[in-house]
Amino acid sequence: MQHDIKRLLAFHSIENIGIILIGLGSALLLQAHGATELAALALTAALFHSINHAVFKSLLFLGAGAVVRATGLHDLNHLGGLGRKMPATMLAFGVGAAAISGLPPLNGFASEWLTFQGLFGAAGTAGIEPLARFAAALAIGGLALTTALAVACFVKATGVTFLGLPRTAAASNASETTRPAVVAMSLLAVTCLGLGLAAGPVSSALRAVARVAFHDGPPLVTVAAVSAEPQSSNVAIYAALSVGLLLAAAIGIIAIASWARARARVRRVDTWTCGIAPKPAFQYTATSYAKPIRLFFRRILVAEREVSVEYHPGTSFPSSVRYRSEITLLFEERVLKPAHRLSLRAANVARKLQGGAIQLYIAYMVLAVLVLLWWAR
Amino acid sequence: MIPSAAVTTVLLAALQLIVFVLFAPFLTATIRLTKARLQSRRGPGLLQPYRDLAKWWGKLPLESNASGPVARYAPPVVLGAILTAALLVPEATSRAPLLGWGDLLVVVGLFATARFVLALSALDAGGAFGGMGSSRDVAISALAEPGLVLALAGAALAAGSSDLGIISAFGIKQGIGLLGPAHLLAAAAFAIVIVAETGHHPVDNPDTHLELTMIHEGMLIEASGRSLATLVFASELKLVVLAAVFSAAFFPFGGATEIAPGPIALGLLLGLGKMLIVGQGLALLDASIAKARIMTLPDLLGLASLLAIAGLGIQVLLP
Amino acid sequence: MPKRQESTSESLGEKLNDALGRPVPASARGVIDAADDGDLFFALTPAQLGPAIAALQGLGASHVMLVGFGFGKAGKRLAVEEVMAIPNGPLARLRVELPAGDPTYPSITKLVPAAQWDEREAHDLHGIVPAGHPDPRPLVVHDPAPPAAPFKPFVAHGDGVYQLPVGPIHAGIIEPGHFRFSAVGESVLYLDARLFYTHRGLEHLVEGRTFAEALPIVERACGVCTVTHATAFSRAVERLTRTVPPPRARLARVLLAEMERLYNHVGDLGNICAGVGFNFGTSRLGWQKERLLRLNEALTGHRYLMGVVAPGGLRLDLDERGLVGLGAAVTEIEHEVRSIVRLLVRSDGFMNRLHGLGVLSRAEAMRLGVLGVAARASGLAGDLRRDRPADGYSDLQVAQIGASTGDVAARFHVRAQEAAVSAALIVDIAGRLPAGPMSVALAREARPGAVGLAGAEGPRGASWLWLMAGLNGRIDRLHLRSASFANWPAVASVVPGNLVPDFPLINKSFELCYACTDR
Known part of the structure; x- marks a missing residue:
């Protein structure tokens, strides 16, 4: 819903902090019921995700900064086609987007996998009250929804910014960002991949830390894989490196098969627009991209939609149709704004009390002393 | 003579890969054939999807002037992710063939990777239909995802692990007793998700020619030649993998519990049979109900989530 | 065949005369037309067309069609004829012969929105200019000769609005037409349809x-x-x-x-x-x-x-x-x-x-x-x-x-x-x-x-x-x-929303x- 590239990223911080808190919450729940190993696992998830979030969010903010610097624009609806001018930024931003969307084999997936395992543990541990277990089970669904929405959001953010045709002159005149920024982004992107592939060792190390927090057993060391033991006998494994290698091998073989011979023989044509010449205005905008989700969740995401139509005088033939839409942020409207208004009103009252006259303040002091005396009586 | 573990693994993995790859177009063909018969048409032959793939593979690819590396290299990534997922799902045996483990969350994650890359590539050419298909696909998947994960969570909690192999082995051991109310609710939820994820009625129309109603086809509109063949094959394979996950998690009966040629062959045949049944179900849906209005999809997919939650509730709250 | 209603016809003529402020030449009424079936015929000046239509509308008459045609030597002179149907009554034909060299008449679309395409078509095919038409874009001729403005699809503007072009070449086997949607995501704000790809003359x-x-x-x-x-x-x-x-x-x-x-x-x-x-x-x-x-x-x-x-x-x-x-x-x-x-x-x-x-x-x-x-x-x-x-x-x-x-x-x-x-x-x-x-x-x-x-x-x-x-x-x-032809504008008008x-x-x-x- 948010089409300012930086605000969009900021909103996703809330999402990621939520994921970290899910890990922390299940850790505490499990610890309280004596499932120490699982508690350590959930805490590991929280720690791991905090690190990952730091990495990919920095990466994404750097990418967004590069975009803003190159175009002077924040609004996704005015960007587009930057990938041609800023290939390195696109690649780095894409890796960050995939990581924050929780896609294997990147780091975001590894820590979300651990978070899921923590929830599975909480929902499956017999000692915990049924209602709490049920809540943990519901959180599994919530986390799945969050991840899928993140995919939608970051396909939008990456695709509308970097792919297709430039929607404005500023976007078509963009150029690649500075070399230091590219180096920094590349390093962070490699870190995303590295933390993802080395999820096993990293989480083992973090688990040692987590164990210290809960009890002091010997740290379990798994080299190639993250593993979890929701119940004593069964093990769930995510061998990130193996999956990564397998994925790379599969992609490589198909890519070679597809392009080795055909590479030279590709015919370039216009994008298909039903037989007329393509224009940038035909592209899906960010607002449009998010619209199905906006409509699916229309109970929460209430939009003020306004279509204003002007007519030729005296007829019903339109001379212009304009659209304007704003999402009413329910939380902001129903919680923050009333609180804000309340504090403003309180401040107004306070201002009346603070008249600025010395006599008034002396009177307050006297009054306060009297009240205190009466109270301490 | 007992073959060494490494050889067994390689053989089993190769077997599963080959069977999945060869079977995927066939499954699509059976769906189309049944659909045609239900509409009193003769329908294409069972080899038509293979012929289509071969035809596209040999064609001169067209690329949009606007698109770049994303559209070009997305198809291998999409298919690669699904192929990787295919190796993590137990089919003939109750154990995923290659790595010995197959975590359901990793399978779900690999599907998400495929979707992310495909949806992104659809935006590359800057056309309206690609964006439209992409936008609809990610939105519908976002609705389907909780149902998918919650349904599998039900099975995972019962078995005590999120590993599909362990879930499958647990199911085989339980036998018919596995099919309690919670289990069946989760299975129903998963069935709805399969419909949404593979683009069948009432969510999507897999063979529509109406540009404005396309979802999956919209994303493929700029693909041609080998890219098109790769992406179409990936979606055919995705159905096979989803059906395999369905049977491993909910109806694992008949899967081999020991590594021996006889049980493996039996497990394989039964597994393929279960996939055909899933395919026939989809064909029946396509032929017999209308496509739903897009704004009613939250109701349908919300139902999947609710069924799964109800199953979990029975499991957790009423032990 | 419609019933002969002489008296109605007579009174219609009176009413129209009143409306126009001066008599419609009696000789014009029903004389040129030899169809002998009670159609009413009026020869009018360009300025009389609007009032005459309004008077007929007052009797409940509805638009049937507006015909543009050339007549005289080699069809050099141009004329328009508006045909209206009076309920339970005759058809009325209101003909305006346009002065040579100035084929302009006041557009009737504001009075009769249903005539919007008729007038645009007469303009494209015969060069008859409906002055004051609210939507004077080309209709039949897609790329008119230079002094005339080319066809531009009407689109909505605003944040996040995109244009969705559909046709003239479709994925299915259907006839050619170009539909330009202005939409935000799935919601259509406006639809402009462009047809006449199969104009064969x-x-x-x-x-x-x-x-x-x-x-x-x-x-x-x-x-x-x-x-x-x-x-x-x-x-x-x-x-x-x-x-x-x-x-x-x-x-x-x-x-x-x-x-x-x-x-x-x-x-x-x-x-x-x-x-x-x-x-x-x-x-x-x-x-x-x-x-x-x-x-x-x-x-x-x-x-x-x-x-x-x-x-x-x-x-x-x-x-x-x-x-x-x-x-x-x-x-x-x-x-x-x-x-x-x-x-x-x-x-x-x-x-x-x-x-x-x-x-x-x-x-x-x-x-x-x-x-x-x-x-x-x-x-x-x-x-x-x-x-x-x-x-x-x-x-x-x-x-x-x-x-x-x-x-x-x-x-x-x-x-x-x-x-x-x-x-x-x-x-x-x-x-x-x-x-x-x-x-x-x-x-x-x-x-x-x-x-x-x-x-x-x-x-x-x-x-x-x-x-x-x-x-x-x-x-x-x-x-x-x-x-x-008469129904197409309705399709475009119901789609927004x-x-x-x-x-x-x-x-x-x-x-x-x-x-x-x-x-």
């Missing part, structure tokens, strides 16, 4: 030809309204030549027109199913349509009924063997269709898609001059078979079907019920077609300059034909205003032809 092609030569061309304006257009043409010629077809032909024309309506309606019901991807309905109804086409072939030798209706009656008699089994076969098909429709109506998933979609309000339908199924589904009455019965319809009672909600479901129901009415008419007529000749020779030659005006109610509504006779029994000018993926369904619920719009 048929009206120009028939100029100077004999009636017999022109018939196959007019008949082929489109493939699924052949009887309608051939009948409208034949009636126009018959009015010009004061010919009355024999009883057998008069009734056989009804039979053919109803066969055309029936196979169109059955096919269109199936197309609505296709619009929601409901394969069951599409394939079952498609088969019933095919059976009807085969009956057509058995009856006339042509699946789409071409080459049968002709001025003076029918060109060929109906096949006796085809006629014998017709009633029984149509009854059986109608039963099948009825049971399929019953199943469709019982399917919640299907009907939910249809309800509340693409709503054409009664007021909007009236404003845009919508016709046929679309009008009757929006609560308007209007059916030439009853309002201005010709041929065998004069002695028949055609049951009127209507609905009021104006949505896709209403159009679906109206079609289904009209199909049943058509089937009943066919069964009735097939059993009692009188013996006798199937055609007569034209009674006399048409007087040069006379205009024959005739309409026929086709599957999509009333198609009207305006035919000006030339020398030696040849055609001077011809204008065919098909029902699709609906969702993008619902457009195919809305479009199919109108199911208009492109070819007979473009001509």
